[in-house]
Amino acid sequence: MAAATHAAAPQRDLKRFAWPIGYVAVILFLFFLYFQILPSLVKPVSAPVLAWLPVATINECLMWAIMALGLNVVVGYAGLLDLGYVAFWALGGYTAGWLMAFPFNWSWDFHLLSPVKATTPGTHINFWLVCIAAGILCSILGLFIGAPTLRLRGDYLALVTLGFGEVITQFFRNSGDIAGFNLANGDPGIGPIDPIGTGPLGAAGIAPPLLTNSAAGNVWKILVLGLLVGICIFVSLRIREGRLGRAWLALREDELAASMMGVPLVRVKLLAYAVGAFFGGIGGVANASAITTAVSPSGFDFGKSVLVLLMVVLGGMGNVWGVTIGAFLLSWLNSNGLKQIGVQIDSFAGTDLAASLPRYNYVILGLLLVLMMLFRREGLIPESRTKALMSMPSRTEAESLGADSLEAEAETDAVEHSDAKADAKIAHSADVMAGAASAPSPSPRREDES
Amino acid sequence: MPARSLTRIVALGAIAALSLTACANGADTGTGTGDSAPTDLVISTDLPLQGASASTSESTNNLIQLYLDSVGGKAGNYNITLKTYDDSTAAKGAWDDAACAKNATDHVANTNEVAIMGTYNSGCAKIEVPTLNQDSTGPMLMVSHANTNPGLTKTWDVGEPEKYYPSGTRNFARVITTDDYQGAGAAAFASADLKVKKAYVLDDNQTYGLGVAKAFSDNAVKNGIEVVGSAHWDAKQPNYTALYQAVKASGADMVYLGGIYDNNGGQLVKDKVAVLGPNDGAVKLFAPDGFTGYPDLLKLDESKGMYLTFAGLTQDQLAAAGGVGAKLLTDYQTKYGKAPDGSYPLYGVAATQVILDAIAKSDGSRKSVTEQVLGGAGITIPADKSVLGKEIKIDPTTGDTSAKDLTIEIIKDGKETFEKSQSIS
Numbered sequence: 083m084a085a086a087t088h089a090a091a092p093q094r095d096l097k098r099f100a101w102p103i104g105y106v107a108v109i110l111f112l113f114f115l116y117f118q119i120l121p122s123l124v125k126p127v128s129a130p131v132l133a134w135l136p137v138a139t140i141n142e143c144l145m146w147a148i149m150a151l152g153l154n155v156v157v158g159y160a161g162l163l164d165l166g167y168v169a170f171w172a173l174g175g176y177t178a179g180w181l182m183a184f185p186f187n188w189s190w191d192f193h194l195l196s197p198v199k200a201t202t203p204g205t206h207i208n209f210w211l212v213c214i215a216a217g218i219l220c221s222i223l224g225l226f227i228g229a230p231t232l233r234l235r236g237d238y239l240a241l242v243t244l245g246f247g248e249v250i251t252q253f254f255r256n257s258g259d260i261a262g263f264n265l266a267n268g269d270p271g272i273g274p275i276d277p278i279g280t281g282p283l284g285a286a287g288i289a290p291p292l293l294t295n296s297a298a299g300n301v302w303k304i305l306v307l308g309l310l311v312g313i314c315i316f317v318s319l320r321i322r323e324g325r326l327g328r329a330w331l332a333l334r335e336d337e338l339a340a341s342m343m344g345v346p347l348v349r350v351k352l353l354a355y356a357v358g359a360f361f362g363g364i365g366g367v368a369n370a371s372a373i374t375t376a377v378s379p380s381g382f383d384f385g386k387s388v389l390v391l392l393m394v395v396l397g398g399m400g401n402v403w404g405v406t407i408g409a410f411l412l413s414w415l416n417s418n419g420l421k422q423i424g425v426q427i428d429s430f431a432g433t434d435l436a437a438s439l440p441r442y443n444y445v446i447l448g449l450l451l452v453l454m455m456l457f458r459r460e461g462l463i464p465e466s467r468t469k470a471l472m473s474m475p476s477r478t479e480a481e482s483l484g485a486d487s488l489e490a491e492a493e494t495d496a497v498e499h500s501d502a503k504a505d506a507k508i509a510h511s512a513d514v515m516a517g518a519a520s521a522p523s524p525s526p527r528r529e530d531e532s
Numbered sequence: 533m534p535a536r537s538l539t540r541i542v543a544l545g546a547i548a549a550l551s552l553t554a555c556a557n558g559a560d561t562g563t564g565t566g567d568s569a570p571t572d573l574v575i576s577t578d579l580p581l582q583g584a585s586a587s588t589s590e591s592t593n594n595l596i597q598l599y600l601d602s603v604g605g606k607a608g609n610y611n612i613t614l615k616t617y618d619d620s621t622a623a624k625g626a627w628d629d630a631a632c633a634k635n636a637t638d639h640v641a642n643t644n645e646v647a648i649m650g651t652y653n654s655g656c657a658k659i660e661v662p663t664l665n666q667d668s669t670g671p672m673l674m675v676s677h678a679n680t681n682p683g684l685t686k687t688w689d690v691g692e693p694e695k696y697y698p699s700g701t702r703n704f705a706r707v708i709t710t711d712d713y714q715g716a717g718a719a720a721f722a723s724a725d726l727k728v729k730k731a732y733v734l735d736d737n738q739t740y741g742l743g744v745a746k747a748f749s750d751n752a753v754k755n756g757i758e759v760v761g762s763a764h765w766d767a768k769q770p771n772y773t774a775l776y777q778a779v780k781a782s783g784a785d786m787v788y789l790g791g792i793y794d795n796n797g798g799q800l801v802k803d804k805v806a807v808l809g810p811n812d813g814a815v816k817l818f819a820p821d822g823f824t825g826y827p828d829l830l831k832l833d834e835s836k837g838m839y840l841t842f843a844g845l846t847q848d849q850l851a852a853a854g855g856v857g858a859k860l861l862t863d864y865q866t867k868y869g870k871a872p873d874g875s876y877p878l879y880g881v882a883a884t885q886v887i888l889d890a891i892a893k894s895d896g897s898r899k900s901v902t903e904q905v906l907g908g909a910g911i912t913i914p915a916d917k918s919v920l921g922k923e924i925k926i927d928p929t930t931g932d933t934s935a936k937d938l939t940i941e942i943i944k945d946g947k948e949t950f951e952k953s954q955s956i957s
Binding site: 136137138139142184185203204258268269270271273294295296297300369373374375380381385417421437440441443 | 581582590616618621622623624626628629630631632633634636637638640641655658659662663666667668689690691695696698737738739742
């Protein structure tokens, strides 16, 4: 790639770095906002910001974003409806419970690059290693869940995943006594889980050595969780451009056609589950270590699966940025937004809504969903492909009105609104994949200039 | 189409209304930046304001506010204001671990806040206490009125209680006795007063339920009651007929429900009566304080004659004892037109009294407030000042209360009625 030198190369290289630079800037801005800017401002200015968007909520949003990005791989890319995503979340959390927490049933002590005191009892392994371990463990579970669902479609697939999500919670609830062995301490769960360590930064006194749920620790967590979300976004975007990503999209659009064209259905489906589960595992560890500091079965209810799915659907299925925005919006609404809106109305109207408004959480989410389905089915920031599909009238509608004219109209619409540059990019990467070694890469087509 | 344009207008209107509220500025939550006078301090409550426990929590908040007003909002030289936190989410209808963790962060971040009255659920306290414990300006004090899980203050499960106090100093106290006493008292009462011979122990497979059920089973055996069987009940089950058939076959003359009413307790009580007959009949029904303070349970016909234990004194007893507590209950009645839900609200005030006393003796810093309770001579509220009508004494080494009151109640005429005071050896 580096050897290829044509006119558009420098421009394209810059474009390639556009989003990472933007993303890093946003995360750094958030970090400095809470680390430096807000504490130095006068209270009337900083208080509303802290009230509407506390640091803890930002961290929660970032954690949900990891989850939504993981589910987006399964639902948005591969089109496999998963109603039990919380299963991976739980397993990730429990991996953290097993590998980086106080003991609950065994007495050996094991430390590996852990930031906690060496005298602390229990198994304590470094956060990053646990993340990888949880990711791998969850991928394996993903394959297990994926395997029996390979032959299923649509509703049946959703039901099986729903079952898995419910089963795993019950499994952990009863895990205090599996044939006499205490595997995961049953309902009380495991806690406290080690905070994330900052290693050299902590040793140098720049950051707190342990990122606990303190004010200082939470500000630094923005960077750690931001990095994890960044990795997930990067992987999501790159994988979509590659062979696997395109296979997923083909599978989503038409399974039968995809298999006819030689997409290996079994492998592609299983990989979708495995990759999605990997993200879920990382998110589970992040949640357990940075957000809740403990895991228990009651934390992994069906409601969480639904909320993640809503984030994906409302944000824009298959669009990484849409999903991230959706995750931020809904998790903010869920954890702090509604309460704060209540506080706001109270200060206007003298009502007492701060405690009661969050009770209407699901009513509001439901309304939001209905409105979105009426006016913007493809989500907040839709994927271009989905948008084109959605704007096509359904067959029955078309037949009643004269199919040919409508379809033609929709197609010309889609062509007119399609992004020529993006098409060219995809075509180009396809050429590169197809055999960049043998043929010199053709310069991208310039449809926009024709 | 007019219908469609109407929906559009409605939708736009809703969105406009929402965005208007969102654009408003000047929020009221003061996350202090330390530029106010140190004589103004904040204490907070941390309770589940959604779901089944909401009414109890609301009563607790109101009663504490009433008490604060009655002492002029002062503790020593400090002006005290109350801030309420919600540790539940609507989606779950109960306490939520993420909400608890977030509250712990907020308590620490709110610089004027010196102590927390709460939590209602032991599981939530186990998440919050380590965070409060590691506060750099603290540790920050938490005094609970309802956390009965023994592990928070004494050796119970592996690693407890040390693992909740990473800094090595304690910062958690409570004004209520623990589950192990509750199980012991219930077993003694069942054996001596009800002449129970065979008990069947059910639990909801959650932390609290398992704890009380275990304590009851152990003590039942000591009191000569045979435990003929035990089982978990599943909160999601539509009915428990099969479960009670098994109880019937075992020949038990008493059923113990270790758990909380929120976990489908209503159905459990109904089916018990349907299969095993009324509670004042051959098979008695016994439940711990996880079933107290629920108006829904008291409304049930089937709950008549059910025994409840409460790890403290009930409202009736406190009202009868006269003094500060009785006056407070009367004031509440006049202001809100009803009595507070359950017996926890008054214990909430008792915990608040401990906090206020500690603040009065301290220099106004978190560390100092905590030291007053868990260090030195500890806190003692004399009987004539205490809302419980008797001395409240907190052990400075563990944070446990010296009081070992256990009340046996029976549900009669749709009310929790005092049956007997059970002393615990």
